[in-house]
Amino acid sequence: MDPAEILPTHIFENILSYFNTKEIKNMVSVNKLWYQVITSSCIWDKNIVFAVRNDWICDEEDVNYLIQCGKKRNFHSILLSDCTDMYDLVLDVITTKKRCYITNVSIFDMKFESIEKFEIFMKSFETTIKKLVFHRVEIKNVNDSKIIEFNMENLQNLKISHCSPKIYLSFLQKAPKLTSLTCDFGIEFNNELRKILKNASNLKKLSINTQLLCALVDETFTETKFQLKELNVNFSEFKISSEILQYIENFLESQLDLEKIYLSDWLSFSILNFVLSMKKLKELSLSSLPLFTWEFVNFTCNNSIEIFDIKTFQYDDFCDDVRKLLAAVPNVKHLKLRSLNNEIADFIAQNLKEIKSISLIHPTCKRENLSHVIFD
Secondary structure, three states: OOHHHHOOHHHHHOHHHHOOOHHHHHHOOOOHHHHHHHOOOOOOHHHOEEEEEHHHOOOHHHHHHHHHHHHHOOOOEEEEEOOHHHHHHHHHHHOOOOOOOOOEEEEEEEEEOOHHHHHHHHHOOOOOOOEEEEEEEEEOOOOOOOOOOOOOOOOOEEEEEOOOHHHHHHHHHOOOOOOEEEEOOOOOOOHHHHHHHHOOOOOOEEEEEHHHHHHHOOOOOOOOOOOOOEEEEEOOOOOOOHHHHHHHHHHHHHOOOOOEEEEOOOOOHHHHHHHHOOOOOOEEEEOOOOHHHHHHOOOOOOOOOOEEEEOOOOOOOOHHHHHHHHOOOOOOOEEEEOOOOHHHHHHHHHHOOOOOEEEEOOOOOOOHHHOOOEEO
């Protein structure tokens, strides 16, 4: 069988992001078949991935096969999971002279024995890497006074969670071209990190949870050297003071180029109204807002938003509230909704004259009054 037929090729285009999902686990057979697929020359050359996971290695034959495939094929991406005990094997493969430049690296659940071993590993692709994902990565016997020596001059996309400050501060300090940063749980913000981020002049996309955002913003965080185009704030159970809410609003006000925003259900109506007042905003996604409190709320009208996503809203009993929110985006072209009942469909047909497509989680029969709209 052609290895390309075993897995859809689109998975290889995004394999790093698919790795921890149910889909990839169900579709991929372990050991030799997996290595044959991901190292096959018939798969998109630029997306070939060298992947290692500890429980995929059953015997010495598997190890030898892995080394053979890794050294034989050119690959641009590395994906490692729970393979601390195979450090020497992995290093041997990725430092072979036959490999291509490595641009994407994802590492999950690994412990490096020392800073020196971590440095050696990172230096094997330090000048070529563009995307880096680190999740639950540790360095044993860390000496806080020891400076980690490697170069991340071409790193553009960094995603970190549950890592020590020693690791992520080193990445951020050595990544002048960083354009996208995702920080999740297990990351601590301090004054040093705040200072580094404020000077990240090329940063265009920031994804963060509410707790980290609240720790990051202060009265000086309006003086950043970056201008974001995209901001994603994910929910975490964290009570926000009115002072912090004001800092967040001030920060948003300083980001004049924002075009895409995702806000989860922590936000206040004052911040939502401020977001709706942004003139360059083209895409807005909202999640699980408290619909039952909207009776006395008046939303700012935004004429620039073209994509509006409220697909997580549970609104069967709150149609008036949803209509009030939709009225705030009169020029929207693409809507993402959970479902579409008669009341909402009628409102869209009568008021949203620019609508071109509607994406639904729960499909519905086509509405006669929306015959010009594409449903997917």
